[in-house]
Amino acid sequence: MRRRTFVGAVGGSTVAGVAGCLTRDSTPGGGDGDALRIATYPSMVEEGDPAGVWLKEAFESEYPEAEISWTVPENGINTYIERARQDAVDADVYFGLNVDELVRVDDSFDGQLFRSLERDRIEGVDRLRDDLTFGDPNDRVLPYDTGYISLVYDESVLAPPESLDALLDTEYEDTLITQNAQSSDPGLAFLLWTIAEYGADGYLEYWRALRDNGVQILDGWSESYFGSYAEEERPMIVSYSTDQVFHATGDEPDLTRHQIAFPNEQGYENPEGMAIFADSDKADLAADFMAFVLSSEAQAEIARRNVQFPAVADDHVELDESFAQYAHAPAEPVAFTYDDLRGNLDGWIEDWAREFASQ
Incomplete structure (x- = not known):
């Protein structure tokens, strides 16, 4: 179950490290080297049995030359709106974007915070559920759960x-x-x-x-x-x-x-998505990460750890029996585009x- 507050409501308490690579609101040029810097919300990396810890370990196992560095910004997406105004965005991927947050970005920022996706570069996009769409005219976000x-x-x-x-x-x-x-x-x-x-x-x-x-x-x-x-x-x-x-x-x-x-x-219906920052110089690695997130194994783990529904079609993800028995979906989902x-x-x-x- 997603347990995060909305934009601008994240507190500033100290955060424990996730395998030595979680920082709180790291500064530009903060020494992350070639790591893929991914911004997210606290419960993705901080609480109990979080999906972020599993994603880091599993992705680095499959891509031995890669490293994930998680960061939890003080004020959610607002942090990066302000940094983009100063040309100081220090992350490659935003993980945990809602359609309402994307709208807030575009309503409050004149530039391009996220880049349009090259879908043919991201394996697995064809398995995404048809109903999970952000309706973004610039195609910047892929859902990873809902x-x-x-x-x-x-x-x-x-x-x-x-x-x-x-x-x-x-x-x-x-x-x-x-x-x-x-x-x-x-x-x-x-x-x-x-x-x-x-x-x-x-x-x-x-x-x-x-x-x-x-x-x-x-x-x-x-x-x-x-x-x-x-x-x-x-x-x-x-x-x-x-x-x-x-x-x-x-x-x-x-x-x-x-x-x-x-x-x-x-x-x-409230899907969560991932997007690549426009100024990132690691777009290829970010695309690899997105493809990994859409893999059957990762989708099952995210669903279990976030207690949410997968973003890919049911026949591509094997969930445990308790999820099938106890997870309920409405007959008529409601969502604004x-x-x-x-x-x-x-x-x-x-x-x-x-x-x-x-x-």
Whole structure:
């Protein structure tokens, strides 16, 4: 399950090294030599059994002359927008890019932060799922996994809401936890889901009704999930549809508080992608890394360690039985494309935050 906060919300604490090659926000000319410098978010390399550690070891085993150097920027993609303005980008690949972040790049930066891909140079792109597209007119990003934002609920307390409208019923008064759309990926995805459902002219009215029905808005996913929801303060939360995979341990796991609800049979699709920085002089090695990430073995490991769905078609990836049993996908995924968000995203978030961010 992806456990990261949104752009600009990463803290500045010290980071432990990953096989001696993880740095926090390294400076230009920082002595990485011929290493492929990959920027990512903290949980890719820092927590538990992260995918980043496996990717480094496996890629370097297959490419003995290569070395991966992970870096976790202080302020996510904003770090590289600012560095690009100063011609000081010190990374080759960005690993963990959402379509909304790509839109933020293009809405706030006049230059080209990422280069267009040479797809014929990247083995495995033909295996990518057709539905996982960033809609980028410049074709700069390849997905490597995807998740679906859904509702997770306690079946001993609630029946699953059949629609987003149902969340306004008295049955669901003071039951829902969500996250700040300014600082949380799931929070932003849920906001975009409501905009898709009610339109740019109607989503704020829906949120006012949610507020009247007692929705609780917390800053980040970790705070809301491992805090309020884990402490059983409320019986429903905006989270990931792979929640049961994360908790299904033992022969008879207790999943009472880990039931998945897809209102309107929908969930918000949120693919993660990888892109090569425009000024990188290691484009060939970066393409090799991308091809490796799309390999069947890497896709299976990323899915297991990130608790997300692979980006390549099912018949190319062998997942364990627990994933097949406990990972749920909505019948009707909802997603905005690049064109949908370009020029609109910041305004939607700002209008929402003006009324609800301090709830």
